[in-house]
Amino acid sequence: MEPRASLRRAFAVFRARNREFLRDRMSVSWNLIFPVLIVLSFAFAFTQENLALFKVGVHGAAEAPEQARAFRDLKYIRFVPVADLQRALPQLERHQYDLLLDLPGGRYWVNEKSPQGYMLERILPPSAPGLTRQAVSGEGVRYVDWLIPGVLGMNVMFSSLFGVGYAIVRYRKNGVLKRLRATPLSAFEFLGAHVASRLWLIVLVTVGVYLGTDLLVGFQMNGSYWLLLLVLVLGALSMISLSLLVAARLANEETANGLLNLISWPMMLLSEVWFSLEGSPEAVRQAAQALPLTHLVGAARAVMIDGAGAAQIAPQLAMLVLTTALLLALAARWFRWD
Amino acid sequence: MTALLEAKDLKKSYPEAEAVRGVSFAIPRGVCFGLLGPNGAGKTTTVEMLEGILAPSSGSVAYRGQALGPRFRQEAGMMFQSTALQDFLTVGETLDLFASFYAAARSRQELIERCALGEFLGRDTRRLSGGQRQRLLLAIALVNDPLVLFLDEPTTGLDPQSRRNFWDLAHRIKAEGKTLVLTTHYMEEAHELCDEIAIMDHGRIIAAGAPRDLLDRHFQESVLILPAAALEGRLRAEDGLAAHPRNGQTEIFTRDVNAAIQVLLQRGAPLDRLQVRTPTLEDLFLHLTGRELRH
Numbered sequence: 001m002e003p004r005a006s007l008r009r010a011f012a013v014f015r016a017r018n019r020e021f022l023r024d025r026m027s028v029s030w031n032l033i034f035p036v037l038i039v040l041s042f043a044f045a046f047t048q049e050n051l052a053l054f055k056v057g058v059h060g061a062a063e064a065p066e067q068a069r070a071f072r073d074l075k076y077i078r079f080v081p082v083a084d085l086q087r088a089l090p091q092l093e094r095h096q097y098d099l100l101l102d103l104p105g106g107r108y109w110v111n112e113k114s115p116q117g118y119m120l121e122r123i124l125p126p127s128a129p130g131l132t133r134q135a136v137s138g139e140g141v142r143y144v145d146w147l148i149p150g151v152l153g154m155n156v157m158f159s160s161l162f163g164v165g166y167a168i169v170r171y172r173k174n175g176v177l178k179r180l181r182a183t184p185l186s187a188f189e190f191l192g193a194h195v196a197s198r199l200w201l202i203v204l205v206t207v208g209v210y211l212g213t214d215l216l217v218g219f220q221m222n223g224s225y226w227l228l229l230l231v232l233v234l235g236a237l238s239m240i241s242l243s244l245l246v247a248a249r250l251a252n253e254e255t256a257n258g259l260l261n262l263i264s265w266p267m268m269l270l271s272e273v274w275f276s277l278e279g280s281p282e283a284v285r286q287a288a289q290a291l292p293l294t295h296l297v298g299a300a301r302a303v304m305i306d307g308a309g310a311a312q313i314a315p316q317l318a319m320l321v322l323t324t325a326l327l328l329a330l331a332a333r334w335f336r337w338d
Numbered sequence: 339m340t341a342l343l344e345a346k347d348l349k350k351s352y353p354e355a356e357a358v359r360g361v362s363f364a365i366p367r368g369v370c371f372g373l374l375g376p377n378g379a380g381k382t383t384t385v386e387m388l389e390g391i392l393a394p395s396s397g398s399v400a401y402r403g404q405a406l407g408p409r410f411r412q413e414a415g416m417m418f419q420s421t422a423l424q425d426f427l428t429v430g431e432t433l434d435l436f437a438s439f440y441a442a443a444r445s446r447q448e449l450i451e452r453c454a455l456g457e458f459l460g461r462d463t464r465r466l467s468g469g470q471r472q473r474l475l476l477a478i479a480l481v482n483d484p485l486v487l488f489l490d491e492p493t494t495g496l497d498p499q500s501r502r503n504f505w506d507l508a509h510r511i512k513a514e515g516k517t518l519v520l521t522t523h524y525m526e527e528a529h530e531l532c533d534e535i536a537i538m539d540h541g542r543i544i545a546a547g548a549p550r551d552l553l554d555r556h557f558q559e560s561v562l563i564l565p566a567a568a569l570e571g572r573l574r575a576e577d578g579l580a581a582h583p584r585n586g587q588t589e590i591f592t593r594d595v596n597a598a599i600q601v602l603l604q605r606g607a608p609l610d611r612l613q614v615r616t617p618t619l620e621d622l623f624l625h626l627t628g629r630e631l632r633h
Contacts, residue, residue, distance in 0.1 A: 012438035023426040174422035183439040
């Protein structure tokens with residue numbers, strides 16, 4: 001295969017696919033406006049801070065001394081088991097916990113800048129006497145700050161799964177693939193062009209969504225933009241690979257649609273896009289680790305909220321790379337033009 | 339003449355049916371080869387195996403004496419029976435897209451003029467009429483200036499004028515010395531364009547050769563055609579004329595037209611609407627299979 005000719009063919013498909021997407025006004029609008037609307041509605045709904053719910057992290061719940069039991073019996077407080085205190089303390093600093101109890105150590109931590117922490121501290125001593133007070137400090141993370149990485153990840157997921165997988169199944173069904181197969185264009189060139197086209201369009205759209213939501217609601221970004229871009233690109237590649245696998249042989253849009261929904265909806269619910277899985281059953285949290293969106297959202301959240309560096313999110317990045325390699329290999333093996 | 343394209347004992351089976359049951363033929367360079375037959379005869383399956391789009395269950399296809407490969411992809415042009423094009427692209431952009439796939443492409447301007455695409459070059463391909471779309475699909479098939487051009491049912495669904503225009507285009511392509519492989523169930527199209535034909539039925543070739551030779555081989559008669567009512571109850575067994583009802587008319591195949599007309603006059607048949615013609619490929623198909631081609 002002559003590399004220059006190969007690149008020319010792939011670039012021609014890349015350009016044609018870009019035109020197809022950018023001229024489809026409905027599709028562009030949906031990709032840009034939908035995520036912004038979600039963020040706006042959630043920002044409006046959850047910035048009122050009107051939920052009368054406290055969240056308390058509990059370390060060593062099994063070894064709870066008698067004096068803490070009365071506190072734990074209080075209503076309207078959600079107790080979340082904490083396995084690792086060192087991991088939980090930064091979350092307390094960001095107001096993700098209102099209070100942190102270390103029962104074996106006979107102490108508790110409170111964020112001095114948290115109103116909920118202040119209120120809980122008024123309740124704690126009478127209910128659980130004898131616990132030593134420890135203090136941390138830090139500004140809270142608003143729900144919208146926590147939500148934005150999830151929405152960006154969700155947008156990447158939908159755009160990748162439906163933008164590539166659905167399009168290829170449609171091409172197969174209506175005969176576009178058959179016509180392309182009759183040319184010197186190889187499957188590698190065709191698929192490579194589609195991956196590249198969707199990838200750069202996702203980056204373009206995600207930047208638009210990012211800027212739009214930042215302008216409208218404002219949110220935290222404490223890490224590197226380049227690292228966030230890397231996370232989104234690797235996340236998009238893993239999702240595109242997944243969609244290529246789904247589209248490898250299907251020739252029916254309805255089946256593809258059903259299958260893509262079957263994949264995307266559980267992924268959206270289990271990958272902490274909307275809510276944290278802390279406190280949920282272990283099996284659910286383990287299942288979530290198998291989903292690429294979990295790693296994409298987790299890494300994006302770590303970069304944007306915690307200001308994490310590459311080393312800190314290396315496990316998530318490695319998972320995304322591994323997922324991409326595995327899914328791409330399977331998709332390439334399974335792909336059929338007809 | 340050396341064969342440009344050769345099929346050897348091609349078979350294609352599906353779990354529910356055997357579509358092609360051992361088909362062999364050779365297509366010399368520079369001819370228009372027609373694969374004819376009714377719908378479901380196995381024409382499209384056969385031609386898709388020739389195009390390398392469909393893998394045969396057994397048998398082989400050779401292009402210039404070798405298995406189909408990158409050279410064939412570069413030198414072949416294809417116009418499928420039904421093709422969708424990528425949405426939201428104009429006619430010009432679609433031509434450019436396909437041109438970029440080939441090492442050598444025909445001049446864009448020449449292609450536009452030849453297929454009369456100039457008027458709607460900037461139009462979205464979804465907004466073309468049937469005839470315009472066929473011309474674009476032909477232009478795409480010609481974009482690499484192919485040595486061999488496959489045309490699968492190219493005029494199905496076109497109005498007579500568009501069909502006639504398409505034939506004119508095909509004649510001009512033939513005149514350039516290109517090899518054409520045409521599948522059609524329109525016998526008049528095959529008559530018009532083909533130098534050689536193979537007639538398929540039930541996945542097999544039932545007759546092959548030059549159209550004129552085939553007709554001469556199978557028919558020495560001419561055909562007299564009269565309205566069915568004109569002969570009602572008039573012919574007798576001793577007249578030696580066999581009348582066949584067809585499409586609301588009566589056809590009589592005879593080697594001696596003058597004698598047959600004499601008999602008809604003697605029997606008082608009104609001849610004011612009499613037609614005389616030579617047998618066609620439609621007649622040949624009926625003769626070979628006992629069935630009409632378009633049923």
